[in-house]
Amino acid sequence: MDHPRPVPVPNPLTAPYWAACGRGELALQRCGDCGRFVHFPAPACPFCGSAELPYERVGGDGVVHTFSVVHRAFLPGFTPPYVVAWVDLPEGARVFGDVTGCPPEQVRIGMPVRVHFTELDGFGPLPHWRPAP
Secondary structure (H helix, E strand, O other), X not given: OOOOOOOOOOOOOOHHHHHHHHOXXXXXXXXXXXXXXXXOOOOOOOXXXXXXXXXXEEOOEEEEEEEEEEXXXXXXXXXXXXXXXXXXXXXOOEEEEEEOOOOHHHOOOOOEEEEEEEEEOOOEEEEEEEEOO
């Protein structure tokens, strides 16, 4: 029996991220003091400790920094093999996500990717990365 994928549960810290996804946008926290992007959402900047972390829209283009091919499902709703990656954005951010739209064996470090969103039943749009045209 196929189990559904877990549904994210937004909280005050992550709600702006998910709201941006709902608009088809990618938004990340950016420290108001040191200017660095923070991903995953955090209550304080891991670089300087500031609590000034408003969300800022980013363009959604990037390149694969590193990746892993997952061959064993750890959560329901994820069918192996699938690729998870750290993606470097030109804005200076590094984000985590899955790479879709190509076989796992085609993913490479340095590969250009673009964010896209798919609808998760009972939740809304989730961001994913796919090869850029």
